[in-house]
Amino acid sequence: MPKVLIKNGLVISPTGVIANDVLIDGEKIAAVGAPGWFTSSEQGCDRVIDAAGKYVIPGGVDVHTHMELPFGGTFASDTFETGSRAAAWGGVTTIIDMAVQRYGENVFDGLAEWHRKASGECAIDYAFHQIIGGVDDQSLKDMKYLTEHEGISSFKLFMAYPGVFYSDDGQILKAMQTAAECGAMIMMHAENGPAIDVLVQQALARGDTDPRYHSYTRPSPLEAEATHRAIVLSHVAGNVPLYIVHMSAGDALNEVAAARHHGRNVFAETCPQYLWLTLEETLGQPGFEGSKWVCSTPVRSRDNDPHHIGQMGHGHQGDLWKGLRMNELAVVSTDHCPFCFKDQKELGLGNFSAIPNGIGGVEHRMELIYQGVVAGELSLERWVETCCTTPARMFGMYPQKGIIAPGSDADVVIWDPNNKTKIGINDKHHMNMDHSAWEGWIIDGKVDTVFSRGVALIDNDQYIGRKGHGKYIKRGLSQYLV
Ligand code: DUC
Ligand code: ZN
Numbered sequence: 461m462p463k464v465l466i467k468n469g470l471v472i473s474p475t476g477v478i479a480n481d482v483l484i485d486g487e488k489i490a491a492v493g494a495p496g497w498f499t500s501s502e503q504g505c506d507r508v509i510d511a512a513g514k515y516v517i518p519g520g521v522d523v524h525t526h527m528e529l530p531f532g533g534t535f536a537s538d539t540f541e542t543g544s545r546a547a548a549w550g551g552v553t554t555i556i557d558m559a560v561q562r563y564g565e566n567v568f569d570g571l572a573e574w575h576r577k578a579s580g581e582c583a584i585d586y587a588f589h590q591i592i593g594g595v596d597d598q599s600l601k602d603m604k605y606l607t608e609h610e611g612i613s614s615f616k617l618f619m620a621y622p623g624v625f626y627s628d629d630g631q632i633l634k635a636m637q638t639a640a641e642c643g644a645m646i647m648m649h650a651e652n653g654p655a656i657d658v659l660v661q662q663a664l665a666r667g668d669t670d671p672r673y674h675s676y677t678r679p680s681p682l683e684a685e686a687t688h689r690a691i692v693l694s695h696v697a698g699n700v701p702l703y704i705v706h707m708s709a710g711d712a713l714n715e716v717a718a719a720r721h722h723g724r725n726v727f728a729e730t731c732p733q734y735l736w737l738t739l740e741e742t743l744g745q746p747g748f749e750g751s752k753w754v755c756s757t758p759v760r761s762r763d764n765d766p767h768h769i770g771q772m773g774h775g776h777q778g779d780l781w782k783g784l785r786m787n788e789l790a791v792v793s794t795d796h797c798p799f800c801f802k803d804q805k806e807l808g809l810g811n812f813s814a815i816p817n818g819i820g821g822v823e824h825r826m827e828l829i830y831q832g833v834v835a836g837e838l839s840l841e842r843w844v845e846t847c848c849t850t851p852a853r854m855f856g857m858y859p860q861k862g863i864i865a866p867g868s869d870a871d872v873v874i875w876d877p878n879n880k881t882k883i884g885i886n887d888k889h890h891m892n893m894d895h896s897a898w899e900g901w902i903i904d905g906k907v908d909t910v911f912s913r914g915v916a917l918i919d920n921d922q923y924i925g926r927k928g929h930g931k932y933i934k935r936g937l938s939q940y941l942v
């Protein structure tokens with residue numbers, strides 16, 4: 461395996477931005493040292509990269525993706541092959557995808573299907589969470605087995621989507637008790653599904669069928685209420701670690717902040733769409749255009765959400781950026797769940813509730829959150845912490861992943877802060893979808909070079925990786941608990 465020296469760059473970690481050289485030997489980072497430290501070993505290197513003026517960061521870790529998810533009468537349009545390649549283009553070197561067990565199905569069958577879909581297909585390393593869509597005695601037993609033997613130590617439950625993935629409070633409590641026994645993490649889609657279903661039926665009966673009603677029928681108090689209920693249930697279940705996924709609302713964030721203030725193992729993630737996009741500019745576009753941004757939780761109103769009591773005069777987005785700074789939000793993921801406009805989003809023409817829920821974004825998370833650094837919302841350290849290091853620690857992959865340190869996997873991204881990235885279907889766009897949620901966005905900064913376990917995947921604006929390079933990562937328990 462080649463030896464690579466990356467010299468003269470600024471290495472970023474959660475604890476600082478330090479001028480350091482990085483020596484890669486085979487699949488691992490062999491050493492990190494002061495500039496010039498490795499001059500004598502340059503001769504023995506297969507490649508020396510001068511990263512002067514550039515950042516050297518750990519490969520991104522996206523802990524929430526849905527490749528080929530069956531949903532809304534169709535399948536998410538990225539396979540593990542196309543989606544993991546797009547991830548590499550975005551400086552992501554590890555994903556955790558959501559394996560699915562539906563009501564009435566066997567957990568092991570669902571997991572086996574996910575291994576079959578991913579095995580030999582991925583450009584980057586991958587792991588799984590397990591969705592438990594049917595909590596019963598058997599699936600509870602299976603949760604323990606997966607945690608102890610399969611490297612799957614986190615389970616996603618849904619308080620939304622009655623009849624599809626939904627669990628009632630009793631089922632949630634039982635799954636939480638089981639997770640508490642075996643040390644696993646519960647991930648929660650926190651929205652009050654039964655109440656949302658009533659609002660959806662009422663909107664459709666009124667003839668309010670446009671995409672924007674997707675957001676109006678999922679008001680933020682129903683996210684906040686479900687978040688609160690999940691926190692209470694996790695407490696009653698023996699303080700099981702709880703991780704709220706795709707948080708979009710300031711009032712929901714307040715529930716997490718309050719629980720964390722009380723020292724609870726309650727965590728949350730948000731996604732770039734909630735930090736940057738608003739109902740007015742996306743879902744609210746005329747005609748059916750807004751369907752491109754139908755996802756759940758929904759993108760929210762800029763500032764005039766009648767249900768939201770903002771903090772210090774900010775809307776939801778201001779709250780979320782503040783939450784990221786304060787570690788009320790520990791992680792940024794994407795909830796990557798792409799659907800094409802043609803034939804997929806179009807399933808919901810004339811009925812917003814039939815639009816498949818999801819936005820594709822696995823390629824753009826590192827770019828979009830870096831833009832938060834440029835905008836003064838986050839520090840460089842916090843960018844790396846929320847997109848690389850904490851995701852790895854939260855889900856039991858540290859220090860193999862998420863950090864540039866001797867002994868860690870050589871998942872390394874060289875980032876050029878002096879370049880720009882234009883996102884769009886005819887610009888930078890490698891996900892398998894016929895549109896981009898970020899069409900026309902110009903981002904400061906650019907993915908320059910991407911290494912996965914010492915192998916270059918992106919180099920000189922070319923993808924030189926290969927499917928099958930990515931390995932399944934058996935995860936341990938969370939390393940982020942208080
Ligand atoms: N939200 C989405 O937008 N898509 C898939 C599932 C989910 O919870
Ligand atoms: Zn969800």
Ligand code: ZN
Pocket residue numbers: 524526795797
């Ligand atoms: Zn999801």
